[in-house]
Amino acid sequence: MNIHKKFPNFLSKFKTSKKRLSGDSVFKAIVMLLACNIFLILGLMIFKIAQSSWLSIQTYGINFLWGTTWQPFPPNPSTLPSFGALPLIWGTLVTSAIALFLGVPISLGIALALSEFAPKRFNYIFSFFVELLSAIPSVIYGLWGIFVLIPFLQYNVFPILQVTLGFSPIFQGTIRGPSVLTGGIVLAIMIIPTVSAISRDIFAAVPNSQREAIIALGATRWEKARIVMSYGRSGVIGAIMLGLGRAVGETMAVTMVIGNSFNMFTSLFEPGSTLASIVANEFTEASSPPVYISALMEVGLILFALAIIVNASARLIIWRSTRKLKEAEMIR
Amino acid sequence: MRSYTFRKIKNGIIVSLAYMALIVALIPLASILIETILRGLPAMNLSFFFEEISPLGEPSGGIGPAIQGTLIVVALASIIGIPIGVLSGIYLAEFRQSEIASIARFLNDVLTNVPSIVLGIFGWTLIVVAIGWSVIAGAVALAIMMVPIVTRTTEEAIKLVPITIREAAIALGVPQWKTTLTVVLSSAKKGIATGILLAVARISGETAPLLLTILGSRFWFSGFTEPTAALPLAVFNFSQLPIDWPRAWGASLTLIFMILLINIIIRYVTREKYG
Numbered sequence A: 001m002n003i004h005k006k007f008p009n010f011l012s013k014f015k016t017s018k019k020r021l022s023g024d025s026v027f028k029a030i031v032m033l034l035a036c037n038i039f040l041i042l043g044l045m046i047f048k049i050a051q052s053s054w055l056s057i058q059t060y061g062i063n064f065l066w067g068t069t070w071q072p073f074p075p076n077p078s079t080l081p082s083f084g085a086l087p088l089i090w091g092t093l094v095t096s097a098i099a100l101f102l103g104v105p106i107s108l109g110i111a112l113a114l115s116e117f118a119p120k121r122f123n124y125i126f127s128f129f130v131e132l133l134s135a136i137p138s139v140i141y142g143l144w145g146i147f148v149l150i151p152f153l154q155y156n157v158f159p160i161l162q163v164t165l166g167f168s169p170i171f172q173g174t175i176r177g178p179s180v181l182t183g184g185i186v187l188a189i190m191i192i193p194t195v196s197a198i199s200r201d202i203f204a205a206v207p208n209s210q211r212e213a214i215i216a217l218g219a220t221r222w223e224k225a226r227i228v229m230s231y232g233r234s235g236v237i238g239a240i241m242l243g244l245g246r247a248v249g250e251t252m253a254v255t256m257v258i259g260n261s262f263n264m265f266t267s268l269f270e271p272g273s274t275l276a277s278i279v280a281n282e283f284t285e286a287s288s289p290p291v292y293i294s295a296l297m298e299v300g301l302i303l304f305a306l307a308i309i310v311n312a313s314a315r316l317i318i319w320r321s322t323r324k325l326k327e328a329e330m331i332r
Numbered sequence B: 001m002r003s004y005t006f007r008k009i010k011n012g013i014i015v016s017l018a019y020m021a022l023i024v025a026l027i028p029l030a031s032i033l034i035e036t037i038l039r040g041l042p043a044m045n046l047s048f049f050f051e052e053i054s055p056l057g058e059p060s061g062g063i064g065p066a067i068q069g070t071l072i073v074v075a076l077a078s079i080i081g082i083p084i085g086v087l088s089g090i091y092l093a094e095f096r097q098s099e100i101a102s103i104a105r106f107l108n109d110v111l112t113n114v115p116s117i118v119l120g121i122f123g124w125t126l127i128v129v130a131i132g133w134s135v136i137a138g139a140v141a142l143a144i145m146m147v148p149i150v151t152r153t154t155e156e157a158i159k160l161v162p163i164t165i166r167e168a169a170i171a172l173g174v175p176q177w178k179t180t181l182t183v184v185l186s187s188a189k190k191g192i193a194t195g196i197l198l199a200v201a202r203i204s205g206e207t208a209p210l211l212l213t214i215l216g217s218r219f220w221f222s223g224f225t226e227p228t229a230a231l232p233l234a235v236f237n238f239s240q241l242p243i244d245w246p247r248a249w250g251a252s253l254t255l256i257f258m259i260l261l262i263n264i265i266i267r268y269v270t271r272e273k274y275g
Helices: A010-015 A017-035 A037-052 A054-065 A086-117 A120-135 A138-165 A180-205 A208-216 A221-231 A233-249 A252-257 A275-285 A290-331 B004-043 B046-050 B064-094 B099-112 B116-131 B135-159 B163-171 B176-187 B189-204 B231-238 B242-274
Strands: none
Touching (some): A017 A037, A017 B064, A017 B099, A017 B176, A037 A054, A037 A290, A037 B064, A037 B099, A037 B116, A037 B135, A054 A290, A086 A180, A086 A233, A086 A290, A086 B004, A120 A180, A120 B004, A120 B242, A138 A180, A138 B004, A180 A233, A180 A252, A180 A290, A221 A233, A221 B004, A233 A290, A233 B116, A275 A290, A275 B116, B046 B242, B064 B135, B064 B189, B064 B242, B099 B135, B135 B189, B189 B242, B231 B242
């Protein structure tokens, strides 16, 4: 019996493939357009922020980067307000360095404990807590910093630091609660979830054959962990860079504990400012001279550029290292 | 060769240091939660949630407008951000081989980590300059923050859908776009929901972008082109004067409670996956 007679529409179903194709291509075009919004967003961001800071770029030129004065309202009204971002860049670099110095060892310890040492059940509970740490809003870190961390550090930790390490200039001078060191410590707490979670994933991706091999040679747990760490080294560097990216851009918590003073500090007990904190702190006041707003925009532009460089290189490193790990897995 | 005892001791020290790192990291968490609860609870009563915000320095009113403002801004940001995020995620997962997809994925990851204050500046230059401090500006800034998170988690969720399910649908003659929108999306819906909740939790606590866009206010919501209050902004403003500190903690507790609730829902949604 002829199939066409019994099911007249049967073969015509296959003929509609052209129509089907067009449905697919419409769908593809829609989702592609939406995915391409990312180019639009980033492009527009760079354009708009650069445009707003154009006045400041024109007025102060490259000197903006290493100027050390910040006078939006000069004492003599006939002179131009002067702006220079060097102390802000310095503050950002120093607080981020403190954050990495304190946060990275702790994060690596957590990552190793969770991926290599602790039993699985333990792992689940602690990952939850570490995730909670990253879920707490930064403004609450700031409030906690003001109330709990600053008094604790000011009366219990900083005096000891000054007595023991006071020979070096970075621990000299009057002890203040809101200071660069406090800002760095808050940042260290805030980058721990990022760095530890990514490092743990990297360690977990190290092929088990590596562990089995070294255990078969009679290694202790730490010796096994060392092999795992050296195997995932580049990924861990990426994780640290990502933590650095977070530290560089963190705004509210730092604004609330760093003391917000514009100076080229040498002692970590002095108050300071970062690129992000000055924008948050001064922006709503920046109503009068347009060049003031423009200068703050340029600070934002520097921060944006810094963050993109740090994060893009972090992603590239992580991406390359996970690809390497995956290839190793495939060969096996 | 070092002696076995030496290696054993070294191992013991380092393993306990690693566990100690775990505990050290949990101290701030415990301290933040305990302090917020202990200091926040006394500030709370029924009127605290429903009254207008009194001026700074007169800590008698509530935080009603801040709760309302946060809900409105986050809802508006979600309406803008979720469809864009989910559909871009679909593109990245379904056409993952294409050149555009890999560049977009990379930029998406970069955008995830753009400092939130920069998003605030962007919202200011894009919208506030044109129409003034407004709910819309805040929602756009938060939506931009949300899109990369939703995109990424949607992509990961769709990649986890077994190829057999897709093949089954295509074998039944369902066109590919319909397969994606019905079969694939519905098997990935748990993962996508998790991503959306994660993004909502993340943006509800953001202060820096709101500081430059919705400005803050003491009154109830009065239109999408007007400034409005928000919980994180209220916490920040209250933290400036000692007399306002009790209600700063009250607002913090409310905010933390909202965010923890979302996180617990996420845990509940994803629980089955890990058994």
